[in-house]
């Protein structure tokens with residue numbers, strides 16, 4: 133049976149798609165939804181009404197894998213008799229064989245780019261399936277005034293803690309014209325560019341350009357086609373002066389530096405570059421150029437060999453860097469990584485790692501709250517999203533705090549830029565009134 137249909141009239145079949153993990157997975161799910169829609173499927177609002185239930189999984193750390201398995205089991209129980217269950221995403225890619233063996237309730241485990249709903253052989257477990265290019269697949273229109281756009285897949289780095297290159301493969305950048313066509317089709321006010329190692333976009337495409345030129349060209353070209361362009365996940369040493377300048381010139385001076393740590397001996401063991409002094413110098417340059425720049429980062433606590441001295445260095449850095457936003461995570465040992473092969477006596481006790489994480493989070497919460505409070509009384513341009521929620525350039529969607537509009541947004545204000553006055557701070561969020 134070939135499941136393609138013309139798509140005319142009411143859909144005969146429905147799908148329910150559950151997405152776990154990071155923004156990159158959301159983009160893959162949007163593209164899968166577009167593919168399903170083209171194949172004649174409509175979306176079901178609950179798993180019990182669907183003919184096809186799909187779980188787009190995450191395998192980043194142990195907790196994410198557990199959540200993925202729990203979701204698979206819960207959706208399997210909730211589906212109606214005869215409905216099929218497919219599992220895709222990172223967990224399917226990384227542990228496909230184990231999933232097939234351990235979860236007989238799953239009809240199909242499909243890695244990236246496997247066309248699991250259009251093939252005549254679809255849903256025969258262990259079937260050889262034709263593939264499509266998920267990175268280049270068309271997606272349905274955006275349902276919000278902003279959208280993630282994935283510009284590359286995979287990563288050429290080998291950070292000690294990270295298993296992503298082992299299952300996502302080396303970096304594969306999209307062509308500039310394909311990205312720009314997607315941006316134009318999406319027709320949103322804000323485009324959020326994402327990749328595993330965004331600042332390295334285009335390096336794998338060869339050419340004679342200087343290192344780092346392709347991402348600058350991309351930022352400039354996307355910026356010419358949308359109001360706001362925001363970049364997530366910038367590897368710090370790949371953030372060139374040219375890229376800093378290009379980001380500031382877009383009008384969204386937002387810098388998401390994936391630091392992971394700042395102590396040099398620990399960074400070396402993480403097989404990463406950087407260090408507190410270099411990063412602080414970078415931050416000072418950004419703030420000289422754009423005093424209102426917003427900065428975000430994320431950090432791992434409890435990486436093998438992390439000492440009290442390393443931890444104190446990180447705390448001192450947080451005080452000095454005065455970041456707007458930061459996320460803190462405890463180390464999770466991933467099979468096949470460099471860190472997993474480090475001597476056992478370097479391991480940090482999980483309770484100590486958790487205590488260090490909490491200490492950093494407490495310090496950063498106070499810094500974030502102080503920075504948010506300092507904005508009260510000023511005005512800002514915000515993108516009105518939905519309900520009462522809006523964001524300025526300082527807040528990335530789904531990660532940072534929000535700006536809540538007093539009295540809520542009128543339907544005709546949604547998706548528009550508004551001028552607001554910030555009237556109060558509530559932890560990471562701000563309360564605002566509309567001026568115009």
Ligand code: SF4
Pocket residue numbers: 287288289290291294295296297328329367
């Ligand atoms: S830059 Fe490092 S942490 Fe990020 S995906 Fe690549 S290897 Fe993993």
